[in-house]
Amino acid sequence: xxxxxxxxxxxxxxxxxxxxxxxxxxxxxxxxxxxxxxxxxxxxxxxxxxxxxxxxxxxxxxxxxxxxxxxxxxxxxxxxxxxxxxxxxxxxxxxxxxxxxxxxxxxxxxxxxxxxxxxxxxxxxxxxxxxxxxxxxxxxxxxxxxxxxxxxxxxxxxxxxxxxxxxxxxxxxxxxxxxxxxxxxxxxxxxxxxxxxxxxxxxxxxxxxxxxxxxxxxxxxxxxxxxxxxxxxxxxxxxxxxxxxxxxxxxxxxxxxxxxxxxxxxxxxxxxxxxxxxxxxxxxxxxxxxxxxxxxxxxxxxxxxxxxxxxxxxxxxxxxxxxxxxxxxxxxxxxxxxxxxxxxxxxxxxxxxxxxxxxxxxxxxxxxxxxxxxxxxxxxxxxxxxxxxxxxxxxxxxxxxxxxxxxxxxxxxxxxxxxxxxxxxxxxxxxxxxxxxxxxxxxxxxxxxxxxxxxxxxxxxxxxxxxxxxxxxxxxxxxxxxxxxxxxxxxxxxxxxxxxxxxxxxxxxxxxxxxxxxxxxxxxxxxxxxxxxxxxxxxxxxxxxxxxxxxxxxxxxxxxxxxxxxxxxxxxxxxxxxxxxxxxxxxxxxxxxxxxxxxxxxxxxxxxxxxxxxx
Amino acid sequence: xxxxxxxxxxxxxxxxxxxxxxxxxxxxxxxxxxxxxxxxxxxxxxxxxxxxxxxxxxxxxxxxxxxxxxxxxxxxxxxxxxxxxxxxxxxxxxxxxxxxxxxxxxxxxxxxxxxxxxxxxxxxxxxxxxxxxxxxxxxxxxxxxxxxxxxxxxxxxxxxxxxxxxxxxxxxxxxxxxxxxxxxxxxxxxxxxxxxxxxxxxxxxxxxxxxxxxxxxxxxxxxxxxxxxxxxxxxxxxxxxxxxxx
Numbered sequence: 111x112x113x114x115x116x117x118x119x120x121x122x123x124x125x126x127x128x129x130x131x132x133x134x135x136x137x138x139x140x141x142x143x144x145x146x147x148x149x150x151x152x153x154x155x156x157x158x159x160x161x162x163x164x165x166x167x168x169x170x171x172x173x174x175x176x177x178x179x180x181x182x183x184x185x186x187x188x189x190x191x192x193x194x195x196x197x198x199x200x201x202x203x204x205x206x207x208x209x210x211x212x213x214x215x216x217x218x219x220x221x222x223x224x225x226x227x228x229x230x231x232x233x234x235x236x237x238x239x240x241x242x243x244x245x246x247x248x249x250x251x252x253x254x255x256x257x258x259x260x261x262x263x264x265x266x267x268x269x270x271x272x273x274x275x276x277x278x279x280x281x282x283x284x285x286x287x288x289x290x291x292x293x294x295x296x297x298x299x300x301x302x303x304x305x306x307x308x309x310x311x312x313x314x315x316x317x318x319x320x321x322x323x324x325x326x327x328x329x330x331x332x333x334x335x336x337x338x339x340x341x342x343x344x345x346x347x348x349x350x351x352x353x354x355x356x357x358x359x360x361x362x363x364x365x366x367x368x369x370x371x372x373x374x375x376x377x378x379x380x381x382x383x384x385x386x387x388x389x390x391x392x393x394x395x396x397x398x399x400x401x402x403x404x405x406x407x408x409x410x411x412x413x414x415x416x417x418x419x420x421x422x423x424x425x426x427x428x429x430x431x432x433x434x435x436x437x438x439x440x441x442x443x444x445x446x447x448x449x450x451x452x453x454x455x456x457x458x459x460x461x462x463x464x465x466x467x468x469x470x471x472x473x474x475x476x477x478x479x480x481x482x483x484x485x486x487x488x489x490x491x492x493x494x495x496x497x498x499x500x501x502x503x504x505x506x507x508x509x510x511x512x513x514x515x516x517x518x519x520x521x522x523x524x525x526x527x528x529x530x531x532x533x534x535x536x537x538x539x540x541x542x543x544x545x546x547x548x549x550x551x552x553x554x555x556x557x558x559x560x561x562x563x564x565x566x567x568x569x570x571x572x573x574x575x576x577x578x579x580x581x582x583x584x585x586x587x588x589x590x591x592x593x594x595x596x597x598x599x600x601x602x603x604x605x606x607x608x609x610x611x612x613x614x615x616x617x618x619x620x621x622x623x624x625x626x627x628x629x630x631x632x633x634x635x636x637x638x639x640x641x642x643x644x645x646x647x648x649x650x651x652x653x654x655x656x657x658x659x660x661x662x663x664x665x666x667x668x669x670x671x672x673x674x675x676x677x678x679x680x681x682x683x684x685x686x687x688x689x690x691x692x693x694x695x696x697x698x699x700x701x702x703x704x705x706x707x708x709x710x711x712x713x714x715x716x717x718x719x720x721x722x723x724x725x
Numbered sequence: 726x727x728x729x730x731x732x733x734x735x736x737x738x739x740x741x742x743x744x745x746x747x748x749x750x751x752x753x754x755x756x757x758x759x760x761x762x763x764x765x766x767x768x769x770x771x772x773x774x775x776x777x778x779x780x781x782x783x784x785x786x787x788x789x790x791x792x793x794x795x796x797x798x799x800x801x802x803x804x805x806x807x808x809x810x811x812x813x814x815x816x817x818x819x820x821x822x823x824x825x826x827x828x829x830x831x832x833x834x835x836x837x838x839x840x841x842x843x844x845x846x847x848x849x850x851x852x853x854x855x856x857x858x859x860x861x862x863x864x865x866x867x868x869x870x871x872x873x874x875x876x877x878x879x880x881x882x883x884x885x886x887x888x889x890x891x892x893x894x895x896x897x898x899x900x901x902x903x904x905x906x907x908x909x910x911x912x913x914x915x916x917x918x919x920x921x922x923x924x925x926x927x928x929x930x931x932x933x934x935x936x937x938x939x940x941x942x943x944x945x946x947x948x949x950x951x952x953x954x955x956x957x958x959x960x961x962x963x964x965x966x967x968x969x970x971x
Binding site for chain 2 (some may be wrong): 128315449451481484504506567568569570571572573574575576577578579580581582583584585588592593595596597599600602603604605606607608609
């Protein structure tokens with residue numbers, strides 16, 4: 111029973127609602143979300159029909175104006191028992207040609223009746239102030255309609271911008287010669303994706319960019335009420351002249367951002383559990399497409415003031431160092447000798463322009479002659495603003511005796527805006543030897559002259575000397591040849607000396623004489639035999655044998671007798687037999703010439719038998 | 726024919742000598758007028774054309790010294806010292822240049838021994854050794870032909886042997902001088918390997934003496950005798966005192 115009653119109630123209610131809705135008059139409306147848009151961009155036009163149903167409207171064409179359908183939605187509401195149904199059609203409207211456009215009335219056929227919208231006006235401005243999104247199609251400008259705010263300025267910064275500021279917050283200026291630390295920031299939309307295509311680049315000659323950090327930092331910051339992804343570099347800029355100069359830095363970036371036009375479209379309500387405005391941003395972020403563009407972020411509109419170094423209070427030893435430094439260590443030898451250089455070293459640390467930093471001076475300055483120093487820098491941070499620099503230089507004392515020496519160093523402190531002079535701890539030193547006499551009195555004022563060596567070196571030699579070889583003789587082939595020649599002469603001399611000694615040997619000379627006498631005696635014997643002089647033959651032959659035996663036995667020829675021969679030779683030897691025959695002939699004078707050939711043969715045998723072994 | 730040739734040769738020799746003397750005088754004049762760069766260029770031209778001359782090297786060293794180029798100045802002085810080791814002016818100016826360049830060239834030898842072996846140049850020691858050897862050869866030759874007095878021969882041989890021993894010892898002690906070099910560049914890096922990008926061990930001062938070793942791809946392995954540093958130095962940064970003659 112109750113169930114039947116409820117069913118009837120719903121039927122009655124529905125009939126009432128339909129009747130009420132039918133009783134309301136149908137309405138159409140056309141709206142643009144802005145009345146001005148940059149060329150190449152688009153505005154959102156919404157056509158809404160409420161209180162009735164209508165077919166898709168036909169938008170009349172307008173010259174140079176592009177009207178692109180972008181969606182359709184329906185809404186059904188009951189407010190205070192009054193039901194309302196509406197249908198919305200959205201279009202993107204824009205143009206590439208600047209000008210004032212008018213969209214004529216658009217006709218709707220609602221329940222058989224023709225209802226028209228009011229005409230709309232749209233102003234399309236020059237696109238110079240705002241670039242078209244890269245992702246937008248050419249025939250559909252304005253796929254990313256701009257925000258209602260200042261379209262031009264927002265278009266310019268839509269993909270990000272670059273700022274440069276001095277890292278020292280308390281200062282808004284830098285000094286000539288100072289490497290002023292700067293903070294360079296690239297501000298990119300928070301939900302963007304960026305890809306750096308270059309490093310930071312200076313675009314003017316007013317500044318020199320130093321030591322830009324290679325790894326920039328990335329943070330999230332809010333500027334002018336908007337969240338940005340900020341990429342920060344640290345570096346230094348320096349200028350050589352005073353004045354105000356634009357920072358003129360740039361960086362090439364490829365930026366991909368959300369299509370804000372799509373973000374502004376009303377999402378269709380579906381009545382689901384997430385159909386709540388609270389979730390709109392979440393779904394919008396997820397569903398909004400990205401558009402990408404290659405841009406160059408510049409910092410042209412920012413100026414940096416460069417001030418000159420003050421002339422007042424400039425120390426005499428100031429050589430251009432700008433920064434804030436201190437002595438880390440110094441080393442001055444304690445014992446010196448006049449005229450002999452020694453090494454002095456110092457290490458200075460701090461922050462500033464180390465490239466303009468020269469070595470500290472030895473004080474008192476008139477007591478030292480210092481030579482150019484060698485410096486070596488060690489960076490203390492990635493950008494090399496801080497660090498230490500070590501110096502080594504040679505110095506020669508000018509005065510003798512016990513003295514005190516220290517190192518001094520002057521620099522300009524940009525933070526304090528004043529010059530500073532550091533002095534190391536004074537050290538006692540001892541200098542031996544005679545003091546160096548200065549060529550010019552230290553007190554004599556002289557006009558400044560270009561640096562010129564006036565040391566007293568010996569004068570030029572005006573006489574032309576002979577050509578000589580730089581390579582010593584010992585390294586030349588001639589030296590070896592001379593030594594070989596010398597050795598040859600020595601060998602030749604030794605040979606000559608040996609020959610001379612051999613020629614003058616008495617034993618050799620005696621032997622030669624005996625040999626000659628033997629040969630003469632034999633020739634005489636032969637002559638006697640030929641002439642038939644038996645006595646003469648035996649006398650000459652006997653003498654020949656005596657010469658030969660005397661030479662062999664080292665005895666005078668007269669000492670060679672038969673007795674002597676018997677003591678040395680056997681009795682049947684030819685020599686013995688001939689000597690016996692010769693003696694017999696001498697004393698018995700047999701005188702027969704018939705035996706002479708036989709005796710000559712025996713003589714020949716006897717001479718032949720007298721070899722050195724006979725000794 | 727031959728007479729004409731001899732006259733032509735004589736004219737050529739005299740003409741060349743007078744031209745050389747004129748160039749040398751002009752270079753000296755430039756120096757006197759303060760044109761040290763021009764004088765140095767003229768001296769170098771004379772050396773390039775005529776060959777090594779002690780006084781030209783000396784004057785060239787003075788020109789470089791006046792220009793503040795201590796490396797080339799010391800190199801020129803060192804070359805002049807090879808030719809005329811007993812020149813007092815040269816010693817003075819070389820010491821001055823070393824002092825101003827803050828470089829030293831301390832010998833490792835005892836000062837007395839160093840004084841003896843430095844009395845003559847290596848070339849002079851070489852000639853003494855060679856001529857003494859030749860004298861001994863000639864003496865032996867004569868002694869082979871005629872009988873020389875024994876006492877006279879003994880003295881001659883003893884003196885010759887002393888000269889040979891002395892000159893040979895001096896040459897041995899100064900054997901490293903043939904590979905000496907002088908650093909020329911103001912920023913001469915001594916590197917751990919023969920490459921431009923190789924790590925630098927230290928820097929050498931202009932005028933510093935180095936011992937030159939092996940060569941490899943535009944670099945020489947050198948040793949700094951006074952500091953003990955060893956490494957590779959680019960060929961452009963130094964020059965040998967005695968240029969290598971292929």
